[in-house]
Amino acid sequence: MSAPAAHHYTTTGLDSRKIAIWAFIGSECMLFVSLISTYLIYKGRSVVGPFPHEEWVSPTGEHFKAILNIPITSASTFVLLMSSLFMVLALAAVQNKNVPKTTTGQRILGSSRLWLLATAIAGTIFLGFQAFEFTSFVHEGLSIRTNLFGSSFFTLTGFHGAHVTAGVIWLLTLLAIDYRRGLGPNDALIVDIAALYWHFVDVVWIAIFTLIYLIK
Amino acid sequence: MKGKARLRQLAPLGISIALLTLAACADSYPNTTFDPHSDLGRAIDSIWDRLLILGTIVFVLVEAALLYVVFRYRRRPDDTSKPPQTHGNAVLEIIWTIIPAVILLFIAVPTVRTIFKTQAKAVAGALEIQVIGHQWWWEFRYPEYNIVTANEIYIPTGRTVNFKMTSQDVIHSFWIPQLAGKRDVIANRTNYIWFTPDTTLGASVWNGFCTEYCGASHAKMRFRVFTVKPDQFASWVAGQQRPAAFGAQPNAPPPMLMAFPGAKNDRAAPAPPPNPAATAASAANATLASAGPAYTFPQNQAEFDYAKPHTPIPAGLKFTPGLTGNAARGQQVYSSAACIGCHTITGNPMSMGVTAPNLTHFGSRATIGAGTFPNTPAYLALWIKNARAMKPGVLMPTLGKDEYDPQLKQKVTTGGLDDQQIADIVAYLTSLK
Amino acid sequence: MADHHSHSEAHGADAHVSGEVQHHPGWSTYWKVALILTLITVAEVWAYYIPSFVASRAFVPSLLIMSALKFFIVVAFYMHLKYDHKLFRALFTGPLFIAASTLIALLFLFGHLVAKFGPG
Amino acid sequence: MATTAAPAHLAPKSAAAYDEHSGIWSWIATVDHKRIGLLYLFTALGFFIVGGLEAVIIRAQLQGPNGTIVSAEMYNQLFTMHGTTMIFLAVMPLSAAFFNFLIPLQIGARDVAFPRLNAFSYWVYLFGGLFITLPIFFKVAPNGGWFGYTPLTTPAFSPQVNIDFWVIGLQILGVSSLAAAFNFITTIINLRAPGMSLMRMPMFTWMSFVVQFMLVLAFPVITIALVFLLFDRFFGTQFYEIAAGADPLLWQHLFWIFGHPEVYILILPAFGLVSEIIPANSRKPLFGYPVMVYSGILIALLGFGVWAHHMFAVGMGPIADSVFALATMLIGIPTGVKIFNWIGTMAQGQVKFTTAMLFAIGLVALFTIGGISGVMHSSPPADLQQTDTYFIVAHFHYVLFGGSIMGIFGGIYHYFPKMTGRLMNERMGKVHFWLNFIGMNLTFFPMHFSGMLGMPRRIYTYDSGQGWDTFNLMSSVGAYLLVVSTAIFAYNFLRSRKNGEIAGSNPWDAGTLEWTIPSPVPEYNFAALPNVTSRYPLWEGNEVDAESARINSQEGKTAAELGIVLPYSTIKPMIVAFSMVVMFTGLLTSKAVLFIGAAIMVIALYSWLLAPLEPEHH
């Protein structure tokens, strides 16, 4: 984090790292579209169950219930949404570090550590939900090898989960820096970049939640 | 010096263009796409001609302009001061945007028309032939006549034939250059291509190729198409409907190993019910069996030459000379050997395998190994002895005793056939006319 | 990332810092946005549990609209694209457009939309 | 050096050692875009030779009917690796060599935006390239064709290790391309010198800019397609398992959504180079500059909407066939505009036949042929006869060899002086060009005929009496000529580095920014950031440009004397790259290797990101 933007000549006056992260996010759009397309293309093409929204009775008479668990996923979706709120608060806190805080409310709102931690925790909870979801699916007879649905579902949501994991690690790194030397307005940019990534991961989930979970 | 150089640069093009005129005459080019013999072929060819003409015009104009400019404006010793520093010319640039657009319009319109014409539903009553791709051979079925055969198709001139394709394994592609374009043969999908061979055609034979890379023997996945007169076709059909000529037994309908996936873009005519003539024929096959020989394409005919494979026999394959096989014994050996696990011979109850070509009328075929070798005892014997040495990666096991199996990388010891047994099998199979 | 190359002209820089400044909305906007997102999500899930609605033709479109709404709200406010340099808008919407068209094209090619909108 | 300006505690221990100008170490640890560019250039030329040799073996096998030089299995590995090598290890990195070397010089920057990321890209490319190339020496090279169609490449039909190398190798190479792309996008947006507005950027930088966006959008798609295949092969998923009802067309669509943009990724940089060479050697500014820019952008946009023209035989149905056919034809228009504008640039100019110019003219002549045959494929009914025959092989060699390679050779002759300070031998260069030109046409023009006369591609042997013998013989002879010409080039290239005549800063009296600075270029590129007021500062510039040029043309000053701070040299990016490849090899060997590689990678990455890029300012 050696190079605060203000020290450089740049054509646009913007910091290169922020341009790069936006380019990266643009590229991620194609990545997730490929995954989502595949899931939708294979929707309803599995030759054996279990299936996302319908029950299935195997030739051997085994009974499999519809896989997707909307209540749980709604909860995790909500958690991820909230994490985005925490993230913007963390960024705001870093930006306004030097603004004197009079009331406790301001002090709470102004604590970058609190919000960074909250975001990371929310992310972890989301991952926890996903871990629970995956294991329960496996118990209900759907693994990544079972059928086209299993393969495309686990890969898609797994990729998203991997992104969340990376995000959590990133946030914890920032948190560590915050504890070591404290993040101030000069560091707003690196927090902003992490935030952009985090929100994007959230945005992707918004799409996944509707396209994969809700639409039958 | 530069001038001469420029001329040299045109030399290879010159040569090649001279060769194009050569290419026009078909007889020396048995697989040419330039003289088609079906409606589809001609539809494609007319677009090709248009493309060739427009393309040549564009080519000549562009290269001429390039050469002219390069010569006319080459730097001369007295060019000390800079040339006029023009930055562009709106009018010119608009012109050379529009001209190509117009040219493309002349290509686009017939293109789209032909697409919709040639991909329409085949006429009802078209002869449906089911094509099933295998690594590395072709299975052909005539549901209308209950015929299953491999690597060779007979089609009557003047009747629309509708190929309905799918694959057992990887993607293959079905191509008869002189009759039609390609269509990919894809597992879990059903594809179609249909055309009508010209009535003007005499009995003739065409090479067919697999044109989608499909593994080790992609190069050796070929087939033959015989366009014959309707009466010849009828006779061939009657022949194919008989059970194996040798040791004839009541004809069971050939096993159909796989169903076609109900593809969304199913544009085929529904397969007509087996016509009464056919069923009658199979009912009365005992009598038919005694009837005169059925039509098969005369292999001594000149047209046939280029359809004859010339693949050399791989080094190191030997067969004891002077053995004479006994067909009766051959049938026994065959029926107790590995063969029956994969091959079907209708009329031989032991032989119901469906993973390899149907051999019911093997004797009537012109080639073996998916068009790789001529169907003569000499080649056949070696093939049975060590198919894997004859054709890369082939799934048929090496059967000859003490032969080296290039895939298992070891000699065949137990259960290998000796040359006499092989000779007998050869006699049996070739007797299956 | 620390991996940002610097030019030594300290002076040339200050002139351009301005581009970096963003007039972010404050807490008041943030919690309202969060509320809206939550409400839309609730609406989506609710819709999912009304069989008659699920059966109706309106179901899929309305869900798509709702999630698109959420999508753009987050991008506009939390990713402050609404307030940020227009360059970033270009860097995001361009690829998003290509990605979206690719998705739609693929669904057509695999015959998914054909049943609903496409030619038979 | 840089370190002198640095607080001691920040300077890496052996920093002084890194910064010596020569010595293998200085190359391994370099973060200088010019050196990285040269590394790319040498490596990619090496891979070009490898790919070429593979091609020559192919031609020897096909010289006559029933060739027996290689087995079917070997042949399949040869053409797969030939295609893969030429596209991913030769042409793309050759373009990358110019991205690295030229872009900062053309926009007036001291380096790219992320120098260490840049080094990382190179090392990933090198290790990934070796990973995918070495297996052929052990006869276990990938053998699924360069577009690896499923289900042939699924474990069900290719259980051996061959395809694993391909899947993992391409995955690795993708990382390299993506990292580089983000880097250059940022560089071009953000490090342009004062006054270097977008519409003043040299055309090469413009085309590169477009290409970076194509990379950023195309590579994620193949990444995912490969991930599916990887999972199928290693973790038993079923994306491409026909037994599980998978649709073989899924791979084809995903691959070509990447694959078609890829072919423009391969050609646009060459177009850019030619757009520099032709004006310089015609003493005229590029004709219709804005249109050249827009046509480039348009080609890229359309390029994302035509992929299915590689699939006209799969039975997509009449509507899809028509749509993709029309979209494909459209691309001919902007491309034509480029061809005509190049001719327009030469018209009324003073065309000097330098070797570079000959190659540029060669591109215009030959690419046109390939383009026209491309348009011939774009009509689906016609393509049903052409597809998967040698007619296609002819098409893409005319555009790839006649286009990309010709343009890149031109670029090498043109920019060699800027890279080394010396000129390549022009006489040998011209011999190289003519042999190349003749050999190229002799090799690939006859393929039009063998194709239309029914010869399928990817066949390791063909029967006599099919009417293909003559054409194949011609092609093979042509290929042998190309070996000779390429050998001459290699000799000229290696020799001129030390013995070529001294070039001076602007041997071709060209007009763009990179020619205002000394050759070879000092490590800081520009003593003072130039102020730009025109597209061709050396031709059309006013006193402002002149002043910048004067300052920057001065030789001999070190960065320290000028008080310019340069980034530290470091091997951390290389370590990250290496451990990443180790991690991937873990898939083939053992989990232990995988985890060790991953661990080292993460550690090295952290120490890279937390270490300062360069000394603090004072």
Ligand code: HEA
């Ligand atoms: C550098 C790479 C490159 C480039 C630039 C192109 C350019 C084009 N390509 Fe090519 N193509 C490949 C590389 C490339 N291609 C490769 C590698 C394959 C094979 C992949 C494989 O199967 O292995 C392939 C295959 C391929 C196919 C699939 C064929 C098949 O497999 O059946 C098609 C089909 O439409 C096609 C079309 C085109 C078209 C229309 C263009 C256009 O962009 C061309 C435009 C240019 C011109 C038209 C010439 C200049 C224009 C004028 C002078 C104006 C006037 C001209 C007219 C009005 C016609 N290409």
Ligand code: HEA
């Ligand atoms: C940029 C890309 C590129 C380039 C430059 C080339 C260059 C060449 N290619 Fe090819 N080619 C492809 C891309 C390219 N190719 C692709 C994508 C395929 C499809 C693969 C597939 O189907 O999957 C293909 C396929 C392909 C085939 C079809 C194979 C088949 O379908 O069965 C053939 C056949 O002749 C061929 C030939 C050649 C030849 C003779 C050259 C020549 O131009 C090569 C010339 C180069 C050299 C001769 C260099 C060697 C030089 C020396 C050895 C000199 C020694 C010097 C020193 C040691 C210092 N290529």
Ligand code: CUA
């Ligand atoms: Cu079957 Cu190629």
Ligand SMILES: [Cu+2]
């Ligand atoms: Cu293409």
